[in-house]
Amino acid sequence: MHFSEFWNDIGELTVTGLSQGSIYALFALGYTLVYGLLRLINFAHSEVFMVGSFAAVGTWKALGLDQNSQTPVLPVVLLLLVAALLVAALASGATALLVELVAYRPLRHRNAPPLAFLITAIGASVVLSEFVGILTHRRPQGVPPLVEPRPLVTIAGTQITNLQVGTIALALVAMFGLDVFIHRSRWGRGIRSVSQDPTTAALMGVNRSQVISLVFLLGGLMAGVAAVMYDLKIGGTRYDAGFALGVKAFTAAVLGGIGNLRGALLGGLCLGLAENYGAGVFGTEWHDVVAFALLVVVLMFRPTGLLGESLGRARA
Amino acid sequence: MTPTTPSGADPSTGERLSTQDPPLLVERSGEGETPRREPEGGSSPRGPRRRRELADLPPVVRYAICAGILGAAYLLPWVGRVPVIGPQIQTQGIDWPSALFNMSYFVLLALGLNVVVGFAGLLDLGYVGFFAVGAYTVAVLASPDSDLDQRWPWLACVPVAIGVCLFSGLLLGWPTLRLRGDYLAIVTLGFAEIIRVFADSSSLLRGDRGLGSIPHPPGNWSDGSPIFSVRDATPYYWLGLTLIVLMVLAVRNLKASRVGRSWLAIREDEEAAELMGVRTVRFKLWAFAIGAAIGGFGGVLFAGEQGFLNSATFQLMFSVLVLAGVVMGGSGSIPGAILGGALISYIPDRLRGVQIAGTDAFEYRFLIFGLMIIIIMIFRPQGLLPDRRRVATTQDQEER
Numbered sequence: 001m002h003f004s005e006f007w008n009d010i011g012e013l014t015v016t017g018l019s020q021g022s023i024y025a026l027f028a029l030g031y032t033l034v035y036g037l038l039r040l041i042n043f044a045h046s047e048v049f050m051v052g053s054f055a056a057v058g059t060w061k062a063l064g065l066d067q068n069s070q071t072p073v074l075p076v077v078l079l080l081l082v083a084a085l086l087v088a089a090l091a092s093g094a095t096a097l098l099v100e101l102v103a104y105r106p107l108r109h110r111n112a113p114p115l116a117f118l119i120t121a122i123g124a125s126v127v128l129s130e131f132v133g134i135l136t137h138r139r140p141q142g143v144p145p146l147v148e149p150r151p152l153v154t155i156a157g158t159q160i161t162n163l164q165v166g167t168i169a170l171a172l173v174a175m176f177g178l179d180v181f182i183h184r185s186r187w188g189r190g191i192r193s194v195s196q197d198p199t200t201a202a203l204m205g206v207n208r209s210q211v212i213s214l215v216f217l218l219g220g221l222m223a224g225v226a227a228v229m230y231d232l233k234i235g236g237t238r239y240d241a242g243f244a245l246g247v248k249a250f251t252a253a254v255l256g257g258i259g260n261l262r263g264a265l266l267g268g269l270c271l272g273l274a275e276n277y278g279a280g281v282f283g284t285e286w287h288d289v290v291a292f293a294l295l296v297v298v299l300m301f302r303p304t305g306l307l308g309e310s311l312g313r314a315r316a
Numbered sequence: 317m318t319p320t321t322p323s324g325a326d327p328s329t330g331e332r333l334s335t336q337d338p339p340l341l342v343e344r345s346g347e348g349e350t351p352r353r354e355p356e357g358g359s360s361p362r363g364p365r366r367r368r369e370l371a372d373l374p375p376v377v378r379y380a381i382c383a384g385i386l387g388a389a390y391l392l393p394w395v396g397r398v399p400v401i402g403p404q405i406q407t408q409g410i411d412w413p414s415a416l417f418n419m420s421y422f423v424l425l426a427l428g429l430n431v432v433v434g435f436a437g438l439l440d441l442g443y444v445g446f447f448a449v450g451a452y453t454v455a456v457l458a459s460p461d462s463d464l465d466q467r468w469p470w471l472a473c474v475p476v477a478i479g480v481c482l483f484s485g486l487l488l489g490w491p492t493l494r495l496r497g498d499y500l501a502i503v504t505l506g507f508a509e510i511i512r513v514f515a516d517s518s519s520l521l522r523g524d525r526g527l528g529s530i531p532h533p534p535g536n537w538s539d540g541s542p543i544f545s546v547r548d549a550t551p552y553y554w555l556g557l558t559l560i561v562l563m564v565l566a567v568r569n570l571k572a573s574r575v576g577r578s579w580l581a582i583r584e585d586e587e588a589a590e591l592m593g594v595r596t597v598r599f600k601l602w603a604f605a606i607g608a609a610i611g612g613f614g615g616v617l618f619a620g621e622q623g624f625l626n627s628a629t630f631q632l633m634f635s636v637l638v639l640a641g642v643v644m645g646g647s648g649s650i651p652g653a654i655l656g657g658a659l660i661s662y663i664p665d666r667l668r669g670v671q672i673a674g675t676d677a678f679e680y681r682f683l684i685f686g687l688m689i690i691i692i693m694i695f696r697p698q699g700l701l702p703d704r705r706r707v708a709t710t711q712d713q714e715e716r
Contacts, residue, residue: 041498043636103690112697115433119643122636123689130683247505247632254502285517292506299499300491 006280011158013276019164021272022171023233026226027249028256028264029178030096030219036259036309037195037215040114043121044099046246047128048092048220052227053237054132055091056084057141067142067236077146081228089224096220097213099124105209125243133239140238143231167229174225175265178218182261191215195259251295257305266306270294389557392416393550409668409678413549417621419661420556421614425638426645426657427563428610433639434648434703435571436603437583438493439501442508444635446608448515449484450615453477455527455625456520462527463520470531470620478612485608486601493600508632515627526626533620544620552621559613564650570606571650579603580705583648644692646699655700663688 006013027049034042060066060080072080103120147166151159182188193201194211202208230245231237248271256267271291278290298306373381393413396406407415425447432440454473456462492503515521532544533555543551570576578599581589590596619625637660645656667681677684692700 035498039498041501106694107697110694110697112693113647115439115643115647116693116697118439119640120690120693122640123686123693126682126686127690130680130686134679134683243633247509251502251506254499258498283517285513288513289510292503292510295506296491296503299495299503303495303499 002281002283006277009280010277011156013280014273015158015160015164017273017276018269019167019233019272020276021252021269022168023226023229023245023268024249024252024271025265025268026171026174026222026229027245028253028268029175029222029261031250031253032256032258032260032264033191033215033219035253037191037212038104038117040104040117041121041250042099042216042219043118044103044124044128045096045219045223046242046249047125047132048096048099048242049223049227049230049246049249050129050132050237050239050242051095052088052092052220052224053231053241054136054141054239055224056088056228056231057143057237059084059087060144060146065144065146067144069144071145071148080146084231085225085228088228089221092224092227093217093220095128096216096223099128100213100216129239129242136239138239140236142236143234145235147232163232167233170225170229174222175261178222179261181218187211187214248291251291254305255295255298257307257309259309260305260307263305263307270306386561390554393553407662407665407668408670410665411549413553415662415665416553417549417556418665419658420553420560421618422638422641422661423560423654423657424556424563424614424617425611426641426653426660427560427567427650428607428614429635429638430642430645430648430650430653431567431570431579431610432603432607433642434653435576435583436579436600437497438600438603439497440504440604440607440635441501441639442504442506442511442632442635443607443611443638444630444632445488445504445508445511446481446485446611447615447618447634448508448511448630449608450477450481450612451619451625451629452515452521452527452615453480453612454616454619455530458619459527459530461522461525461529467531470533470616474616477616478609481608481612481615482605485605488608489601489604493597493604505632505635508630508635512627512630512632515630521627524626524628526624526629528624530619530623530625532623546623549621552617556617559617560654563610563613564654567610568650575599575602640689644689644699646702648705649699649701649703652699652701652703660685 027045030045030048031042034040034045063080063083065072065080071077099121103124104117107116107120147163149161149163152162152165153160182191190201190206190211191214193204193206194208198208201211227237230241234241249268252267252271253264254267255271256263256265271294274294275287275291278294279287282290302308393416396402396412406412425443428446429440429443432438432443454470454477456464457466457468457473457476458470460467488504488507492500495503516523521527532542532546533552535543537543544555571579578589578594581592581594582596582599586596622629638657641656641660642653643656644659645654646652663685664681667677667684670677672680696702
């Protein structure tokens with residue numbers, strides 16, 4: 001127990017927690033969207049994220065940068081970041097579509113029991129992570145020093161770095177965009193209708209297969225964005241980076257109420273904060289324990305998460 | 317997607333009742349007589365043909381077949397001496413008795429997880445946690461590295477370890493079993509992660525330095541040399557196999573008992589079960605505790621063979637693999653759990669040391685393994701040796 005240090009560091013812990021939490025939140029969207037639609041834990045989503053993180057590193061490498069290069073000037077950095085975001089999002093989105101096509105669609109056509117989906121997802125996850133592992137010889141890949149963490153603003157004695165501000169802002173923008181897409185657009189209405197009642201939606205002329213593909217694509221895109229932020233934060237990636245983080249992101253989704261977009265944001269941020277506060281009080285090695293203990297306590301009092309399950313249910 | 321009209325609703329429920337009734341009646345009429353247990357559900361017109369044939373045989377023949385299979389299983393360490401097929405079966409990159417032993421504790425784990433997932437329908441993603449609890453209990457009590465410095469013999473640790481596992485099953489189950497399906501999955505996953513972090517950080521379990529010199533099971537050959545040594549894994553395999561046989565007998569009887577029927581009712585429809593007077597929380601707790609105890613047997617066996625444990629032994633992926641084995645074999649089916657558990661250990665081990673197009677398959681073994689999981693599940697979504705009643709239920713739901 002280190003309560004005095006905890007109170008001294010609370011500002012910093014909050015900011016790190018929020019930036020970590022926004023990565024969880026973006027990552028969690030993939031779980032929550034697919035679950036809301038298909039009642040299925042998309043176990044392979046962690047590998048979708050991992051592919052995105054490698055796509056970003058690959059982009060920078062292709063443009064001639066590795067972990068030993070100098071930090072380029074600001075406009076170049078911005079261009080590089082945008083390029084990496086685009087490539088990573090597309091790569092993750094494509095991977096998610098591929099997983100849906102290879103691992104889930106054939107089972108759906110055969111009316112398989114729900115557990116079968118979980119197992120093909122596990123299979124797909126193993127295949128993807130091993131495939132990348134073999135390609136990279138299981139070595140970690142370094143990220144070029146694009147963004148030098150520099151204090152940007154100071155609030156109440158807490159320095160907030162440009163990277164943290166960027167991460168939180170980007171996550172909020174991406175989630176706001178997704179929320180608008182789901183609640184305002186024609187496609188979003190399709191998603192909500194299928195998640196409410198697949199049969200009726202199909203009778204009303206919604207193409208269920210297309211909606212399912214779209215949801216996987218959206219989840220993949222968000223995971224790609226999260227992957228770039230993760231690369232910059234950690235400074236590298238590994239073929240097995242997705243699994244541990246995926247467990248956390250799924251926890252975040254459940255914490256906020258799985259199937260609920262805003263729940264994913266809330267869950268991600270809460271999880272990030274709880275983890276960092278827990279690490280501050282009990283020591284770094286216990287931060288996972290605090291995260292899962294929080295989950296159990298929340299589920300005991302709110303069995304469907306903080307905001308409850310609803311992709312289409314709450315407001316149609 | 318069949319369009320449901322209000323008038324179509326009634327016949328479909330009627331159909332559902334009629335398909336579910338016969339198996340229930342068969343089960344009740346067979347109560348009390350163990351030999352009749354196996355043809356359970358045999359009158360269902362939809363059971364896979366192969367197993368109905370086995371069940372239709374007279375008991376003597378059936379027992380003879382089971383004894384034959386069991387005998388063959390005990391002789392498996394010498395399968396390499398069988399001409400032509402023997403060397404094909406045997407693993408190359410890892411010595412065959414060790415591979416067999418690995419299969420035996422994976423089968424034990426699959427049997428235990430099958431009780432939780434297959435019988436009671438509770439999705440447990442953190443099953444490795446109980447395996448770890450069992451193994452660590454032995455290590456802490458028996459290893460000279462442990463702070464407790466008890467140095468118990470292996471055999472004395474076994475009942476304590478199983479007790480601790482039962483208790484930890486209850487402890488995890490008590491706050492979490494009110495949760496539904498997928499929520500339970502994530503909480504159990506968290507439990508396994510907590511156990512791993514605890515093993516990593518607590519001073520008692522010594523993190524990655526681990527606990528060594530855990531004693532082997534007791535016993536000597538007639539020439540005075542110990543039966544269980546580091547040189548040969550064959551006796552461990554036989555011990556594992558014996559435990560498997562005992563567990564299969566226990567689990568099979570449980571499945572047919574009052575507890576097993578309650579699990580089945582909970583799995584099919586929890587609300588309905590509760591309304592019919594099944595104490596759902598109590599029986600779910602039972603499933604958790606019994607599953608945990610069987611996982612604990614796996615852990616005890618593992619600790620006895622390895623002689624060393626550290627926090628890196630119990631990765632989360634492990635329990636995911638066991639779950640894949642259970643479902644691949646056929647959720648809820650005991651032969652399925654045995655086959656699935658054996659396969660998840662055998663396939664990667666068999667691929668070690670195999671040359672594919674000039675390169676060692678060792679590097680690709682999990683890639684190939686993952687592909688096999690996907691292919692098996694796509695072509696046999698019910699599992700390799702499915703449980704008849706489960707198949708009937710899913711077909712039933714399709715029709716609804």
